[in-house]
Amino acid sequence: MILSPAPTDIADGDVSLGAVVALLQDARRKVAAAQADEIRLLARAHAIASEQTARVPSSEGREREMPARSIAAEIAAALRRPDRGMQNRMHDAAGLVSGFAATVAALHAGAIEVGHVRAIHDAGAGITDPESRARFEQAALAVAERETVGRAKPIVAVLAARIHPVPLAERHVQAAAQRRVWVRDLDEGMAELVALLPAELAHGIRDRLTQHARALVAATRERAADVAVARACPDDESGGASLVPDTIATDSRTTDQIRADVLTDLLLTAQATSPAQTGALPPGAAIRARVQVVIPAATLCGAGDEPAELVGFGPISPAIARRIAAGTEIWDRVFVSPTTGIVEQVDRYRPTPAQRRLLDSRDEHCRFPGCRRAARDCDLDHTVDAARGGPTALANLANLCPRHHRLKHATAWSVQQLPHGVLIWTSPTGRVHPDVPRRAVEFDARSADPPPF
Incomplete structure (x- = not known):
């Protein structure tokens, strides 16, 4: 050709x-x-x-x-x-x-x-x-x-x-009846273990695996540092680190590999382990899954049946949302504008945590166009730099993941924040890319005029 x-x-x-x-x-x-x-x-x-x-x-x-x-x-x-x-x-x-x-x-x-x-x-x-x-x-x-x-x-x-x-709720009951687990054989002695589960359970499982993986990675880094100090100072009387096994200090698994190993450990032994049971993660460590569920007030109190939302996935049934709400100790009450759909206020206790709760609820993810990294893994960035007089106020804060936070400060990209959390990004070539909070986008779509046919 x-x-x-x-x-x-x-x-x-x-x-x-x-x-x-x-x-x-x-x-x-x-x-x-x-x-x-x-x-x-x-x-x-x-x-x-x-x-x-x-x-x-x-x-x-x-x-x-x-x-x-x-x-x-x-x-x-x-x-x-x-x-x-x-x-x-x-x-x-x-x-x-x-x-x-x-x-x-x-x-x-x-x-x-x-x-x-x-x-x-x-x-x-x-x-x-x-x-x-x-x-x-x-x-x-x-x-x-x-x-x-x-x-x-x-x-x-x-x-x-x-x-x-x-x-x-009716459609979910029918779909949940199809839940199952199966194995798909692959080459090279491998196989896929696949589970069809309700979304809130699947996301919760993955989040718990991620938390275990992060705990193991953090422990590996800490032990590696201890081993390095012990080897550098072998005569240090306080150098108990010299007794730390090298197995965990040299653990080179990726996060994905650790997730897979933790899944296997939890299913087969009921606890997550390090490569050689070195105590990196205490047996039975209380790591609980985290999921963010948005529940309309009427749905929460049982006066309505509008679907709730599992953030990052989509709609879940009201009954499941109410069951999750009944078992949690973490509550954020979010007030939404009836005319724009924008998050306007979250219950306040201390200023800084309240700002974080509101902005996490408003943004849900990194606010660079197209990025979906969860808000809990982002930085609260001052749109106008604090060093240049930008206030620590809701109208001057937005969630940016570390990658796009660095991009904003280290390149010719610029951003302006308009009312209701709308960000206007300008690229180095002068192109303008607006980023509207997700709930405002959804609200506008739902309130659009019906089609003329």
């Missing part, structure tokens, strides 16, 4: 960064338009298969499957793709074109990406009522056109849960 050289205007060393970004944006729009065309063509192929199937005189299932199989095989051979997967793609494309036409049109216009299309389709496919689905699609597109795929996905899921005519 002969590859064509890059166009002169792109390959030219004199092309500015701003021009490169503009060309990339144009290229992305063209890719999105091509992906929308592919969806429409696959949908048309599905329609042709349906027309041919309707002409098959036999009622035998295998014979009636042949038109779709044949067409999928022809397309797959031309595109060098598996034909079984191609038949599924034809089916999904038909569902998109018939049920989410506005979403496909937005993809063709370059307003969203194909990942947004999948998120909208996955969340809204279960909404069979045409009017409810149209309201959901309009609200979901309002989010998708403003947010990255990663950020949009949980918001779209919440929108679908709230608009769906069947209560989430």
Whole structure:
């Protein structure tokens, strides 16, 4: 295969960064338009298969499957793709074109990406009522056109849960009945242990594994430092560190590896261990899982059934949210504006902790465009540096992960904070990227005018 050289205007060393970004944006729009065309063509192929199937005189299932199989095989051979997967793609494309036409049109216009299309389709496919689905699609597109795929996905899921005519509690009962654990064998003597669980349990399990892993990593670093001191000062009378086994001091496992080992230890021995039982983590250490659940007040007191939200995942049923709330000692009461959806106040006790609680509730994650690192793992950054007179006030604080905190201070990126926590980021080439608190994005989408059809 002969590859064509890059166009002169792109390959030219004199092309500015701003021009490169503009060309990339144009290229992305063209890719999105091509992906929308592919969806429409696959949908048309599905329609042709349906027309041919309707002409098959036999009622035998295998014979009636042949038109779709044949067409999928022809397309797959031309595109060098598996034909079984191609038949599924034809089916999904038909569902998109018939049920989410506005979403496909937005993809063709370059307003969203194909990942947004999948998120909208996955969340809204279960909404069979045409009017409810149209309201959901309009609200979901309002989010998708403003947010990255990663950020949009949980918001779209919440929108679908709230608009769906069947209560989430009923749908959750049916889904929870499918919970199971299975093993998928892999190569090289490995296998995957997979569990299908309610979301709040799955996220809680992973968080507990992460806490155990961090405790082991911290212990490893501390013991390694003790061993280094003991070796440097062998005659130090206080050098009990010389008795520390080298097994933990030289533990080189990654965090992912430690998570996997802790999972195995907890399931098989009921406690997490270090590589050689050196006491890095005391047996039965009280590490509890942490999940953040947002519960509407009416739902909490039982006066309403609006879905709650497991932050980072999406909607959970009111009954599960109330059960979690009943068992926790940590409460943050969040007051939200009825006109904008922005978090305005959190119960106050001491100023600094209250600011942290409010900002964590408002931001939920790092506020650099597209970043989803949880607020609890972020720094509270002064938008206007404190060294330059910026106040330690809610209107001048936002959560930034360490990576983007450093980016703000060490590069030409700049940020301005507007009312209601809206951040306006400006790139080194002058492009403006607004970042709106997630709940404001969701509120705007839900309050959008209904579609004119």
